[in-house]
Amino acid sequence: MRLGIVGSGMIVNDVLPILKELDIEIVGISGTERSKQKLIELKEIFSIEKVFTDYENMLESQEIDTVYIGIPNHLHYEYSKKALLFGKNVICEKPFTLNMDQLIEIKELAEEKNLILIEAITNQYLKNYEYIKSNLKRIGDIKIIECNYSQYSSRYDAFKKGIILPAFDPQKGGGALMDINIYNIHFVVGLLGRPNRVEYVANIDNEIDTSGILIMEYETTKVVCIGAKDSTSEIRTTVQGEKGSFVVNGATNSIPSVLENILGDRKVFNINEHEHRMYSEFKEFKRIIDEKDLKSAKDRMNHSLLVMEIVDKARMI
Ligand SMILES: NC(=O)c1ccc[n+]([C@@H]2O[C@H](COP(=O)([O-])OP(=O)(O)OC[C@H]3O[C@@H](n4cnc5c(N)ncnc54)[C@H](OP(=O)(O)O)[C@@H]3O)[C@@H](O)[C@H]2O)c1
The missing domain is CATH 3.30.360.10 (Dihydrodipicolinate Reductase; domain 2)
Incomplete structure (x- = not known):
């Protein structure tokens, strides 16, 4: 797994030491122009190869095969979709998307492109x-x-x-x-x-x-x-x-x-x-992506879909 990270907030700072411990190669980190200094600091501390303030530039990199999305919830769908369209596997923070329609759309896109799309849900x-x-x-x-x-x-x-x-x-x-x-x-x-x-x-x-x-x-x-x-x-x-x-x-x-x-x-x-x-989840994500274990990814997706179904019902009330 050769990773590109999106975000430089709380969760990204939390996971970075674990990614290093798991020997996961972090090729790039991307964020907004306003976070540029923070991104540069993280690059130095965690030996990340490149900083991007344009998401598409990171997605164009052939060295990245997977994107980890650690940004606010309402951006998960848009950022996951874009990464899939660029041919990248996606590990997306919880909650996966804002609703079932969004999740089904990106799930089908991942299937069509034969890519792994998985929710980062620690437990x-x-x-x-x-x-x-x-x-x-x-x-x-x-x-x-x-x-x-x-x-x-x-x-x-x-x-x-x-x-x-x-x-x-x-x-x-x-x-x-x-x-x-x-x-x-x-x-x-x-x-x-x-x-x-x-x-x-x-x-x-x-x-x-x-x-x-x-x-x-x-x-x-x-x-x-x-x-x-x-x-x-x-x-x-x-x-x-x-x-x-x-x-x-x-x-x-x-x-x-x-x-x-x-x-x-x-x-x-x-x-x-x-x-x-976050150690065990990322250890497993690395295995799933390195082995292109679509069966495990599908099982995980079915679980995430059930959770999203409940969230949709709860929010309708
Ligand atoms: N798994 C867990 O245990 C766990 C724990 C906490 C959070 N989370 C999840 O992780 C996600 C992030 O939460 P957080 O607590 O890390 O939030 P946070 O500290 O507010 O950080 C959000 C990050 O997203 C960036 N961002 C905002 N808008 C962006 C955009 N349009 N394009 C690119 N980057 C953008 C922010 O950069 P700027 O400062 O430049 O806007 C910031 O780096 C959420 O989905 C949350 O549910 C998971």
């Missing part, structure tokens, strides 16, 4: 999550799942002063559902698949959900996903079945440790392969 690749998934039957019939990812956002202070950053901008795919609750949805869908019914109730301020509760109803399991950017709480997820439970102590984007309790037999463990939540 699906973590060993702690894989453990819960493959040991689910051991806790018996699952009755209730409760995910609470509530984290007061530093950008909420600005929001209250009337400064609307993309994370709180309804036009830019902001809000608690799209930003923070999305991890909870991925967590649940990876375990249970498509729900029969979806309902979203939210605290709306200035047309944006600053926090909200998503209810998902399955045949014999009831799920509540809480996502908040306007308040804080213990961040925890519980999966409870007739014979026991799994408790994730921490956020559903990093799943830092798990308490397993099966018929009173308790153990706490952490088998994630790296302390950084």
Whole structure:
């Protein structure tokens, strides 16, 4: 995988050391003219070959085979589409797109061009999550799942002063559902698949959900996903079945440790392969792209489509 990165904000700064650790070749980094200095600094620190302030110039580079999109949500569709049209594989940050129509369009474009298009959603690749998934039957019939990812956002202070950053901008795919609750949805869908019914109730301020509760109803399991950017709480997820439970102590984007309790037999463990939540996903993206593993990419896409279906339904309410 020979990577071109788009963006120089929080997530890009977070992932760069991991890309270096995984020996992923970073050919270029691109952004706006206003970020030029930041891009040059990142180039120096992380030995990136080239800086681009014109996205198409980066896409024209024959040395890049894959683009990682780490920019605000409303740009994911446009930037992914353009990269695919230039013949590049795409790794796109969550949420994949703003709605199902956009996702289907770029999915079909990727298929037509025989390219990999994949969502960067950390939890699906973590060993702690894989453990819960493959040991689910051991806790018996699952009755209730409760995910609470509530984290007061530093950008909420600005929001209250009337400064609307993309994370709180309804036009830019902001809000608690799209930003923070999305991890909870991925967590649940990876375990249970498509729900029969979806309902979203939210605290709306200035047309944006600053926090909200998503209810998902399955045949014999009831799920509540809480996502908040306007308040804080213990961040925890519980999966409870007739014979026991799994408790994730921490956020559903990093799943830092798990308490397993099966018929009173308790153990706490952490088998994630790296302390950084993005390590496992990028290790797998590199494998999928280097081996052109279209089958795995398709499975991942089917999962992302299910999540987007839920997001669409929740936002319609
Ligand atoms: N996977 C995770 O754990 C995780 C965590 C946080 C965020 N995310 C996702 O990552 C994405 C970025 O979030 P963030 O927190 O990193 O945002 P951020 O800190 O605000 O950074 C956004 C970046 O996008 C750039 N940008 C804005 N408009 C652009 C344009 N038209 N063309 C090119 N670049 C543009 C910005 O550059 P300028 O300053 O020049 O505008 C900035 O470098 C979001 O989709 C978010 O949901 C994922």
